[in-house]
Amino acid sequence: MTRLLVIVDIQNDYFPGGAYPLVGPEAAAERAGALLAHFRASGAPIVHVQHVWDAPDATFMRPGTYGVEINDAVAPLADEPVVLKASPNSFLGTDLEHRIRDAAVGDVVIVGMMTSMCVDSTVRAAADLGFAVTVAADACAAPDLEFGDTLIPGDVVHAAFLAALGGSFATVTTVDDLTQHATADA
Template identity: 35%
Template sequence: MTRTALLIIDCQNDFFPGGKCELEGQFEAAGNIQMLLTNARVQDQTIVHIQHHFKEKDAPFTVEGTIGAEIHDMAKPLPNEPIVTKYTSNIFLNNNLKQILDDENVEELVICGSMSKDCIAAAAHATTELGYPITIIYDACATREPGSCDTSSQQEFVQAAIMASLSFICSNIVSTNEYLQRHSLA
């Protein structure tokens, strides 16, 4: 059986209502992340929480050491689930993520989180370049319009465009329900 890892990318307080860069649909995406987490935990899959930190105190969001940079309660890691910190959009750069995946003999990745237009897209590219087959759970991802931290009615169009472009490198872009129907123990 193929060993799969669930990567939850940047599900951090600053992207929720009241945060410095609220993403439209973040609560809905986090609700789907909770379902994916439950399924992965029941199946004893590898789960890795990835958080983006900016070291610069004047950064627009997720400044290291602030509450906004912390993983949101809706996706809180269990003590045995590793947390990987990244300082760029590339989830593998200058951290131990690849080592964690190698140590766990992971062969396939499931990706969800924030922001679709930045870190999810970068993660998709980086993982395929390393040879991992990936599944992106599109409704467990949230995004925003380029160049703004304001919520917008255009978010769903931005999300659709991003997922359409990612379909060229990842043919497996599915909803939470589609994924769980195929991969749950029930």
């Protein structure tokens, strides 16, 4: 099966020292980097997505900052497209849908940050557009969240969102499973 990799918002602001650090971004970026290397080696299509929050009240992903830059673990090569977005849904106001349709792939593999926001929104939109979607769970990361007086740890946020996505919107698996199956299928 031909696959296309979409890397959503693995940007420096989500790492320690950034404006909005997540739980476990280094490990997620390392796994995403391994998957990216696999896609590059196989010649499969890749699309990078970069969130740019160009508003006076933006607290992170601000244009012209180090934080908005795509992290080195998954930095795009010169010939790999980068889709700029301004909302959680990577399809909204972008040409991502056309890029995927033009690639004529059977499966869209999505990884990135934040599991609970942009990854979730992008996966649901992709499914709504009729794409078969796979999420590499270990190549995504989420923040700690609060609801009322309750602190929800980032690993629990991550697991809850992946559980919901796996129920109806995507196949949820791991980078190793994706790369081993691709090798076995070749």
